[in-house]
Amino acid sequence: MTTHLRTKPDAGEAPEVDAREPVARLLRDLRTGVTGLTAREAARRLQVSGPNALPSHHGATWPLALLRQLIHPLALLLWVAAGLAWLAGTTNLAIAIVGVILLNGLLAFVQEQQAEKAVEALGRYLPDRASVLRDGSVRHVPATEIVPGDVLVLAEGDRVPADARLVEGTLDVDASMLTGESAPVTRMADVHDDASRPLESPVLVFSGTVCVAGAAHAVVHATGRHTEIGRIASLSARVGREESPLERQVRRVAWLIAGVAVVVGIGFLPLGWLAGLSWSAAFVFAIGLLVANVPEGLLPTITLALAAGVRSMAKEGALVKRLSAVETLGSTTVICTDKTGTLTRNAMHVEEVRDGLGEPLSDAGVLAASLARCSTADLTSASGDPTELALLGYAADHGTAFDPAARETTRETLYSFDPRLKRMSTVDSVDGALFVATKGAPEQVVPRCASVRDASGTEVPLTTELRERIIERVDEMAGRALRVLAVARREAAAVPGSRDEAESDLCLLGLVGLVDPPRPEVAAAVANCHSAGITVHVVTGDNGRTAAEIARRVGIGADRVISGDELAELPEPALDEALTADGEIVFSRAAPEDKLRIADALRDCGEVVAMTGDGVNDAPALRRADIGVAMGVGGTDVAKEAATVVLTDDNFATIVAGVREGRRVFDNVRKFVLYIFAHAVPEVLPFLLFAVSGGAIPLPLTVLQILAIDLGTETLPALALGREPAEPGLMARRPRRRSEGVVTGRMLLRAWGIMGLLSGVLVLGAYFAVLYAAGWHLGADVSAGAPLHHAYLQATTASFAAIVFCQIGTAFASRTERVSLREVGLTTNRLLLGGIVFELVFAAALIYLPPLQALFGTAALPAWVIALMLPMPVLVWGADELFRWATRRH
Numbered sequence: 001m002t003t004h005l006r007t008k009p010d011a012g013e014a015p016e017v018d019a020r021e022p023v024a025r026l027l028r029d030l031r032t033g034v035t036g037l038t039a040r041e042a043a044r045r046l047q048v049s050g051p052n053a054l055p056s057h058h059g060a061t062w063p064l065a066l067l068r069q070l071i072h073p074l075a076l077l078l079w080v081a082a083g084l085a086w087l088a089g090t091t092n093l094a095i096a097i098v099g100v101i102l103l104n105g106l107l108a109f110v111q112e113q114q115a116e117k118a119v120e121a122l123g124r125y126l127p128d129r130a131s132v133l134r135d136g137s138v139r140h141v142p143a144t145e146i147v148p149g150d151v152l153v154l155a156e157g158d159r160v161p162a163d164a165r166l167v168e169g170t171l172d173v174d175a176s177m178l179t180g181e182s183a184p185v186t187r188m189a190d191v192h193d194d195a196s197r198p199l200e201s202p203v204l205v206f207s208g209t210v211c212v213a214g215a216a217h218a219v220v221h222a223t224g225r226h227t228e229i230g231r232i233a234s235l236s237a238r239v240g241r242e243e244s245p246l247e248r249q250v251r252r253v254a255w256l257i258a259g260v261a262v263v264v265g266i267g268f269l270p271l272g273w274l275a276g277l278s279w280s281a282a283f284v285f286a287i288g289l290l291v292a293n294v295p296e297g298l299l300p301t302i303t304l305a306l307a308a309g310v311r312s313m314a315k316e317g318a319l320v321k322r323l324s325a326v327e328t329l330g331s332t333t334v335i336c337t338d339k340t341g342t343l344t345r346n347a348m349h350v351e352e353v354r355d356g357l358g359e360p361l362s363d364a365g366v367l368a369a370s371l372a373r374c375s376t377a378d379l380t381s382a383s384g385d386p387t388e389l390a391l392l393g394y395a396a397d398h399g400t401a402f403d404p405a406a407r408e409t410t411r412e413t414l415y416s417f418d419p420r421l422k423r424m425s426t427v428d429s430v431d432g433a434l435f436v437a438t439k440g441a442p443e444q445v446v447p448r449c450a451s452v453r454d455a456s457g458t459e460v461p462l463t464t465e466l467r468e469r470i471i472e473r474v475d476e477m478a479g480r481a482l483r484v485l486a487v488a489r490r491e492a493a494a495v496p497g498s499r500d501e502a503e504s505d506l507c508l509l510g511l512v513g514l515v516d517p518p519r520p521e522v523a524a525a526v527a528n529c530h531s532a533g534i535t536v537h538v539v540t541g542d543n544g545r546t547a548a549e550i551a552r553r554v555g556i557g558a559d560r561v562i563s564g565d566e567l568a569e570l571p572e573p574a575l576d577e578a579l580t581a582d583g584e585i586v587f588s589r590a591a592p593e594d595k596l597r598i599a600d601a602l603r604d605c606g607e608v609v610a611m612t613g614d615g616v617n618d619a620p621a622l623r624r625a626d627i628g629v630a631m632g633v634g635g636t637d638v639a640k641e642a643a644t645v646v647l648t649d650d651n652f653a654t655i656v657a658g659v660r661e662g663r664r665v666f667d668n669v670r671k672f673v674l675y676i677f678a679h680a681v682p683e684v685l686p687f688l689l690f691a692v693s694g695g696a697i698p699l700p701l702t703v704l705q706i707l708a709i710d711l712g713t714e715t716l717p718a719l720a721l722g723r724e725p726a727e728p729g730l731m732a733r734r735p736r737r738r739s740e741g742v743v744t745g746r747m748l749l750r751a752w753g754i755m756g757l758l759s760g761v762l763v764l765g766a767y768f769a770v771l772y773a774a775g776w777h778l779g780a781d782v783s784a785g786a787p788l789h790h791a792y793l794q795a796t797t798a799s800f801a802a803i804v805f806c807q808i809g810t811a812f813a814s815r816t817e818r819v820s821l822r823e824v825g826l827t828t829n830r831l832l833l834g835g836i837v838f839e840l841v842f843a844a845a846l847i848y849l850p851p852l853q854a855l856f857g858t859a860a861l862p863a864w865v866i867a868l869m870l871p872m873p874v875l876v877w878g879a880d881e882l883f884r885w886a887t888r889r890h
């Protein structure tokens with residue numbers, strides 16, 4: 001179908017209709033009816049109107065993105081260096097520096113594109129779906145397949161997928177993304193429309209806005225780029241990507257290093273001159289030093305590592321909407337989780353039913369009928385709330401099953417399930433009489449009952465003694481991890497005027513206990529959290545005992561249970577104290593606002609909070625938490641929109657997998673920063689030696705050779721370190737502190753103090769070995785034409801090759817932060833092995849191919865020199881391995 005559309009690019013004209021004309025006329029103009037289109041007609045219209053998607057701007061901006069990589073501040077610094085080199089008459093160097101800039105820019109560009117693609121690809125994992133009437137019944141179709149004339153079925157929590165006119169029902173809509181107005185507005189089908197602008201029309205809803213309450217049917221009049229948001233989208237440019245804290249930190253580090261490079265470069269000028277170089281030669285070296293030490297490749301490498309993290313998290317089932325969330329997730333210290341569906345399977349069934357007195361139920365008929373009516377789920381298509389599906393299943397097994405359409409024809413009023421009130425009710429006319437059916441949390445329903453139905457079917461007054469008996473029974477059932485609902489009903493003389501009136505004077509029919517077994521993988525995930533120093537609190541709407549029992553079964557402490565009522569009474573300091581004390585808390589009978597309060601308090605206590613949620617009312621808490629985690633399957637669009645992470649399987653274990661992945665990515669960034677830092681010492685040391693010796697020791701490394709290292713040998717292994725598998729013990733460490741930076745003292749000690757210094761010594765060792773073997777002595781002339789000149793070329797080449805060999809050792813050592821290389825395995829990072837092979841081939845080409853020899857001032861090395869260098873990787877790696885071993889023992 002898509003191919004067909006591509007061949008008809010201009011087929012997307014919307015039918016000319018006035019969406020605000022009377023409904024009957026609008027339906028006629030759109031050639032549809034209140035029951036919507038047939039599937040065949042919808043497919044036909046899709047070909048004409050095109051997919052209901054906004055045009056993407058992709059592709060048009062890439063030259064700009066590329067340009068950005070060539071003119072960012074660090075690149076500008078290099079441009080200045082190239083300009084200076086050119087002014088100084090060293091065109092070769094100037095060209096080489098421009099080469100560095102271009103290659104780095106290109107590499108950074110490719111990496112950024114990869115990163116963007118990774119984030120964009122997430123859209124494909126999470127296709128927007130919408131409910132429409134097709135062939136007269138409700139279908140869930142991809143939002144892109146909606147066409148003008150479709151009738152949308154909108155409910156609380158849905159995102160409106162196209163511009164539409166209400167034909168039935170009432171909605172509260174959050175239109176802030178179109179109007180900027182954050183208070184929800186009411187839209188209803190039968191109302192006079194005298195608004196001056198379409199956006200203010202009380203009968204229209206627009207694509208991209210969100211239903212926060214109510215339910216309605218609406219006929220679509222515009223899709224895709226013909227919608228209001230489509231018009232706005234084509235006007236506004238793409239929003240830029242926000243920089244993550246990690247990237248910001250590394251940018252600062254990069255600038256610091258660049259600053260040091262400039263200072264060292266400038267400092268070398270007088271030193272070089274004092275050592276006997278001409279000003280221009282000293283100048284060239286100064287520029288070389290500068291170029292060598294500007295870490296221009298660092299930032300894009302980090303972006304790519306984060307993007308790779310996004311990808312692998314998506315594979316685990318956690319869709320991360322911002323790159324920066326990858327690292328935040330890794331530093332999570334507290335997870336506040338829902339119970340139903342996240343810790344449990346959300347596959348409920350009725351385990352036990354008691355009558356109103358708490359005794360085994362003898363006749364299920366009346367209770368089953370009330371359950372069947374007091375529901376909005378649909379058993380045949382298995383759509384709706386899992387609790388209700390389980391209850392409907394029970395009702396059907398006991399003789400009452402309704403087709404949803406038939407159920408609604410007898411329904412007078414629906415008071416839908418309210419997570420604050422924890423109950424729902426319906427008023428139905430049954431055989432000429434009116435009945436209120438209520439079901440919900442026993443604490444909510446029982447106080448609204450005046451009588452109770454006993455085993456013989458007689459209604460007896462609900463005495464205090466009976467109430468106590470029922471409470472005891474509920475407690476006992478909850479203690480067995482059952483989710484308990486009370487069911488009640490009453491006959492009414494007239495349709496009640498309010499919810500309060502409807503839900504009073506009820507007769508308690510019975511208690512239903514549902515089982516929702518824990519997910520099998522959760523216990524291991526919780527154990528993982530505990531070893532990783534992460535606290536898990538449960539925030540649930542369910543009963544405290546049920547929740548605590550489920551929590552314990554999966555290994556969550558449940559050291560304290562705080563109910564919604566208790567929480568409301570708890571002053572802030574006491575809440576802070578409870579949250580900072582050791583142990584894990586079950587917040588039971590919690591309202592969505594409680595989540596916000598808990599998230600706030602935890603953040604104020606300095607914790608990094610991941611908070612799960614699925615409902616419309618959870619959105620503020622999801623935004624407030626460091627990481628809002630929405631349920632991809634059971635969650636509303638509003639929750640998914642507010643969250644930073646969407647779980648495709650609603651599973652607690654997936655959050656923990658995300659934390660692990662976040663930690664791994666952060667670790668890997670540290671690994672390549674360490675690797676890149678380590679080579680600075682062997683590059684700078686030769687220059688110092690030259691300067692300090694007053695020129696008596698000829699310069700051991702040329703500027704072009706430094707560039708070859710920066711460009712040719714360093715990049716691929718650094719990239720490969722970004723893909724390193726997780727280090728053993730990753731989830732046995734405490735979470736990283738919020739204030740802890742990427743660069744640590746320990747890292748600098750390893751980079752400069754151990755591996756850098758040792759590499760420097762080895763490199764100079766190789767250099768002098770070649771010089772002395774050729775008969776050099778201090779102060780001997782090695783300039784072009786002198787007998788020792790070839791030996792000098794070989795010696796600088798030896799320095800270059802020694803740096804490459806030492807880098808191999810550094811790369812292997814950088815792979816782990818604490819454990820030994822043996823534990824992670826020598827060959828577990830194939831990319832790194834590939835990178836090293838490339839590094840060696842590149843270095844060999846430079847050393848042995850005559851044209852490159854001429855360009856880089858290298859000379860072929862005899863076999864004994866190579867043999868001398870072979871142990872170097874092992875020495876460098878070994879020194880660091882010893883250091884790690886010593887700190888481990890410590």
Ligand SMILES: Nc1ncnc2c1ncn2[C@@H]1O[C@H](COP(=O)(O)OP(=O)(O)OP(=O)(O)O)[C@@H](O)[C@H]1O
Nearest residue numbers: 338339340417419422423424439440441540541542
């Ligand atoms: N469809 C429903 N009709 C009536 N009462 C319900 C319904 N669903 C849940 N309840 C009652 O409301 C309580 C809270 O349910 P809610 O869905 O808010 O939280 P939950 O699913 O138990 O927990 P979590 O917040 O961990 O997902 C339940 O314990 C139950 O007593």
